[in-house]
Amino acid sequence: MSDDELIWRIAGGSGDGIDSTSQNFAKALMRSGLDVFTHRHYPSRIRGGHTYVEIRAAGHEVQSRGDGYNFLLSLGDSFARNPQEEAYYGNEEIKPLSENLDDLREGGIIVYDEGLISEEDVADLDLEERAEENNWHVFPMDLRGLAKEHGREVMRNTAGVGVTAALLDMELDHIEDLMSDAMSGDVLESNLEILHEAYETTKAEYEFEHDLRAPEGSHETEQALLSGSNAIAYGAIDGGCRFISGYPMTPWTDVFTILTQNFPDIGGVSEQVEDEIAAAALAVGASHAGVKAMSGSSGGGFALMSEPLGLAEMTETPLVLVESMRAGPSTGMPTKPEQGDLEFVLYTSQGDSSRVVFAPGNIEEAYEQTRLAFDIAWEYQIPTIIIYDQKLSGENTNVDVEFFDREPEPGLGATLTEEELKEAAHDASGKFERFGYDDNEKNVSKRSLPGQKGGRYLATGNEHSPVGHISEDPDNRVYQMTRRIEKLDSIREELDEERPSNQTYFGEEDAEYGIITWGSSQGAVVEAVQRLNESGHSVKGLSVSDMMPFAEQEVTEFLESVDEAMVVEMNATAQFRGLIQKELGRFGDKMTSLLKYNGNPFEPAEIVEGYEVNLADEDREPTAQVRIEPAAGD
Amino acid sequence: MSAFNAIGEEREIDRDEFTPGVEPQPTWCPGCGDFGVLKSLKQALPEVGKTPEEVLTVTGIGCSGKLNSYLDTYGFHTIHGRSLPVARAAKLANPELEVIAAGGDGDGYGIGGNHWIHTARENHDITYIVFNNEIFGLTKGQTSPTSPKGHKSKTQPSGSAKTPLRPLSMSLNAGASYIARTAAVNPNQAKEIIAEAIEHDGFAHVDFLTQCPTWNKDARQYVPYIDVQESDDYDFDVTDRREAAEMMYETEDVLNEGTVLTGRYYVDEDRPSYQEEKRAVGELPDQPVAERYFDDDAEWERSYDLLDRHT
Numbered sequence: 001m002s003d004d005e006l007i008w009r010i011a012g013g014s015g016d017g018i019d020s021t022s023q024n025f026a027k028a029l030m031r032s033g034l035d036v037f038t039h040r041h042y043p044s045r046i047r048g049g050h051t052y053v054e055i056r057a058a059g060h061e062v063q064s065r066g067d068g069y070n071f072l073l074s075l076g077d078s079f080a081r082n083p084q085e086e087a088y089y090g091n092e093e094i095k096p097l098s099e100n101l102d103d104l105r106e107g108g109i110i111v112y113d114e115g116l117i118s119e120e121d122v123a124d125l126d127l128e129e130r131a132e133e134n135n136w137h138v139f140p141m142d143l144r145g146l147a148k149e150h151g152r153e154v155m156r157n158t159a160g161v162g163v164t165a166a167l168l169d170m171e172l173d174h175i176e177d178l179m180s181d182a183m184s185g186d187v188l189e190s191n192l193e194i195l196h197e198a199y200e201t202t203k204a205e206y207e208f209e210h211d212l213r214a215p216e217g218s219h220e221t222e223q224a225l226l227s228g229s230n231a232i233a234y235g236a237i238d239g240g241c242r243f244i245s246g247y248p249m250t251p252w253t254d255v256f257t258i259l260t261q262n263f264p265d266i267g268g269v270s271e272q273v274e275d276e277i278a279a280a281a282l283a284v285g286a287s288h289a290g291v292k293a294m295s296g297s298s299g300g301g302f303a304l305m306s307e308p309l310g311l312a313e314m315t316e317t318p319l320v321l322v323e324s325m326r327a328g329p330s331t332g333m334p335t336k337p338e339q340g341d342l343e344f345v346l347y348t349s350q351g352d353s354s355r356v357v358f359a360p361g362n363i364e365e366a367y368e369q370t371r372l373a374f375d376i377a378w379e380y381q382i383p384t385i386i387i388y389d390q391k392l393s394g395e396n397t398n399v400d401v402e403f404f405d406r407e408p409e410p411g412l413g414a415t416l417t418e419e420e421l422k423e424a425a426h427d428a429s430g431k432f433e434r435f436g437y438d439d440n441e442k443n444v445s446k447r448s449l450p451g452q453k454g455g456r457y458l459a460t461g462n463e464h465s466p467v468g469h470i471s472e473d474p475d476n477r478v479y480q481m482t483r484r485i486e487k488l489d490s491i492r493e494e495l496d497e498e499r500p501s502n503q504t505y506f507g508e509e510d511a512e513y514g515i516i517t518w519g520s521s522q523g524a525v526v527e528a529v530q531r532l533n534e535s536g537h538s539v540k541g542l543s544v545s546d547m548m549p550f551a552e553q554e555v556t557e558f559l560e561s562v563d564e565a566m567v568v569e570m571n572a573t574a575q576f577r578g579l580i581q582k583e584l585g586r587f588g589d590k591m592t593s594l595l596k597y598n599g600n601p602f603e604p605a606e607i608v609e610g611y612e613v614n615l616a617d618e619d620r621e622p623t624a625q626v627r628i629e630p631a632a633g634d
Numbered sequence: 635m636s637a638f639n640a641i642g643e644e645r646e647i648d649r650d651e652f653t654p655g656v657e658p659q660p661t662w663c664p665g666c667g668d669f670g671v672l673k674s675l676k677q678a679l680p681e682v683g684k685t686p687e688e689v690l691t692v693t694g695i696g697c698s699g700k701l702n703s704y705l706d707t708y709g710f711h712t713i714h715g716r717s718l719p720v721a722r723a724a725k726l727a728n729p730e731l732e733v734i735a736a737g738g739d740g741d742g743y744g745i746g747g748n749h750w751i752h753t754a755r756e757n758h759d760i761t762y763i764v765f766n767n768e769i770f771g772l773t774k775g776q777t778s779p780t781s782p783k784g785h786k787s788k789t790q791p792s793g794s795a796k797t798p799l800r801p802l803s804m805s806l807n808a809g810a811s812y813i814a815r816t817a818a819v820n821p822n823q824a825k826e827i828i829a830e831a832i833e834h835d836g837f838a839h840v841d842f843l844t845q846c847p848t849w850n851k852d853a854r855q856y857v858p859y860i861d862v863q864e865s866d867d868y869d870f871d872v873t874d875r876r877e878a879a880e881m882m883y884e885t886e887d888v889l890n891e892g893t894v895l896t897g898r899y900y901v902d903e904d905r906p907s908y909q910e911e912k913r914a915v916g917e918l919p920d921q922p923v924a925e926r927y928f929d930d931d932a933e934w935e936r937s938y939d940l941l942d943r944h945t
Contacts, residue, residue, distance in 0.1 A: 267935075
């Protein structure tokens with residue numbers, strides 16, 4: 001836990017503008033030269049309820065939300081006040097304060113809106129006592145009153161940011177710039193007035209006894225603040241995607257809307273359709289007709305996509321689907337992250353079906369692997385799935401703009417031109433042997449597109465002959481089936497030999513112990529491994545992205561090189577550990593699991609603690625909300 | 635019939651071009667009404683000047699789903715009930731394709747009912763032919779959404795308690811801009827209607843009555859078929875929504891009582907297709923998106939250009 005970092009938590013009711021305020025503040029911190037990482041926590045309701053966003057900012061790299069926080073800006077839940085005087089909403093105004101005290105670090109700062117949170121309510125919290133115990137610095141401010149005076153009370157966010165900047169000794173220039181970008185006219189003017197008055201008042205009224213100040217840092221290259229959903233959407237655009245179809249579902253909706261908003265400018269087509277079966281079927285239809293297409297959903301919606309997914313595989317129609325996990329089963333916890341759909345995504349759909357599954361672990365990987373997903377899908381004519389979760393979807397981090405300065409890849413992969421079709425094999429009636437026996441480099445038979453001359457064939461979800469007629473001929477069946485399945489071997493070979501690894505390694509290469517993780521848990525594990533090594537342990541980490549075809553070689557080598565390993569994932573049934581054992585057929589006695597499934601992502605300290613209890617044999621029970629699943633035979 | 639092909643050469647096209655020269659031969663039962671659909675489609679396509687390569691036929695599952703196995707065009711035989719979403723997207727991806735979707739009454743009105751309603755609502759520029767034989771054929775004779783009330787089958791042994799669906803009225807209410815019914819036993823009318831449906835700019839729904847001699851022995855192939863437009867008894871304006879609705883209602887009431895009315899029920903030439911509407915609001919590019927991938931001069935936007943708003 002480093003002291004040179006700010007973890008700012010802004011809390012209020014959903015609809016209070018918490019998200020947009022925090023986005024801007026995070027950007028201001030980034031512009032001032034800091035690395036930032038945001039974490040969103042929100043309930044499944046439109047207005048009201050306890051919501052918060054955390055921004056962790058430091059002069060060094062930050063890869064997770066960190067542990068706890070050291071600055072709380074509590075706005076009060078304006079939607080807890082019921083205008084009709086009915087007991088319907090209850091009195092929850094205090095919640096953004098009362099529910100956020102447990103994880104506030106020693107020496108931390110509290111700013112709360114005394115315009116919304118009453119003195120009596122605060123008295124009930126024993127705030128003074130607790131503040132003394134924890135050396136907290138408490139600043140009650142009438143943010144609501146100030147905002148009301150200059151415009152509308154919703155602008156109390158701005159007042160809160162002004163107070164924050166004053167308490168942290170920050171300059172206001174970046175914040176002002178961002179406000180000018182986002183607003184204009186009277187609204188901008190009132191906001192600027194509020195910002196300045198809050199800033200000046202705080203400086204004048206209080207003597208700062210706290211040590212916390214805005215950290216200092218600088219960036220050598222231009223930075224952009226991106227969420228995982230942004231990265232996936234941009235990866236798709238650069239991968240040549242120009243068709244998306246979907247049905248709204250949290251958290252997948254983010255990717256859907258980002259692409260939808262960008263498509264009119266770049267010549268793409270977006271369709272919001274009646275259900276997820278249609279969504280995936282449309283993507284199949286568009287891809288069949290010659291456009292790089294994508295669809296996606298979250299667990300419940302993805303369930304409906306299993307039919308078109310199988311159709312795409314059988315007809316060898318390239319396709320990219322994204323699956324943004326949230327806690328299940330069924331509707332589960334709509335706004336909470338979990339890594340519980342891994343097995344579902346790997347095996348859904350009937351028969352011996354196969355698909356490619358990538359699980360990016362951070363923003364850069366999300367962009368990179370989405371590009372790759374399009375490339376592989378069109379090169380091998382196979383559905384490719386990007387599996388990620390609500391955490392990666394919504395968190396914002398700064399990335400090098402340069403990283404995105406690459407040429408797009410619009411190529412259609414194994415698709416023939418009309419010229420090439422002239423040379424291709426045709427049957428006696430002139431039909432193109434689309435699924436022919438001859439042309440099958442890397443187990444791929446090249447395709448034609450409807451409308452092309454000389455390319456007529458039938459694509460069917462039934463088993464089919466070279467020109468696509470329904471066929472139950474046993475020899476043909478074995479040939480076609482084997483070729484489709486063995487595509488995974490060809491892809492594995494290409495990923496191992498021709499492409500940079502999708503897996504991420506960290507820690508010390510010759511360490512005794514290993515921590516393996518996947519997807520969005522990566523960041524917390526990276527930090528945990530760093531801390532463990534700093535405190536004298538010998539640990540290294542591996543974050544795996546290739547789920548199917550599995551990163552067999554790399555995981556084997558990693559597990560062979562350590563005495564024991566801990567597998568960290570956000571689910572209750574150790575699905576990823578199960579996958580490793582299934583794919584490798586061994587190491588069952590070498591792996592224990594650290595599982596968390598309470599709806600909140602891992603904090604690095606929980607992993608450190610899990611490691612100490614698990615592998616370093618410390619004689620204590622873990623206190624965090626995690627579960628340890630012992631290795632086989634333990 | 636002469637037509638211009640994809641590269642602008644004028645040439646003769648006849649129905650034989652749409653017949654595969656080699657296997658497979660249709661696996662439909664002798665006397666099956668599906669032969670009638672295949673035949674009228676093969677006749678209609680040259681009539682509207684389409685070459686086999688300009689046409690994409692998309693089918694669902696069931697006996698009807700095999701249509702494009704016996705028809706030599708580009709084809710996509712999808713899964714049960716899903717022909718419409720696949721067809722819609724193909725048309726959006728490449729509006730130059732002539733997209734014809736086909737399915738059965740179980741496939742299209744049952745499992746694919748949701749897609750049907752929404753495709754009609756949006757008025758996608760595709761043709762949709764539903765082989766309506768009032769029975770599940772390929773799964774061996776179960777009650778379908780259009781089976782008459784009281785119909786006995788293995789899944790409704792005491793006679794179906796369900797009122798049959800009204801396909802024409804449903805389509806009208808959902809928003810289809812061309813609605814007709816024809817029958818396999820009316821080959822001349824069937825050919826004309828299919829040709830009209832293909833040429834129609836918008837969602838053209840043809841409820842095609844086909845007999846199932848194996849599982850639906852009560853099939854009405856022998857009852858009198860009356861063309862509503864050619865009969866003086868049924869004088870109505872096909873462009874008038876209310877009159878069309880009334881005619882459909884009447885027709886669907888008596889469908890299972892002996893008389894069968896066929897013909898065009900509703901034709902709205904004024905309603906723009908979904909593709910046109912989408913283009914008008916800037917959601918669909920003027921040039922087919924599919925063609926860009928083969929255009930060497932196409933400029934592909936990079937995400938790098940989109941990052942400005944995030945810096």
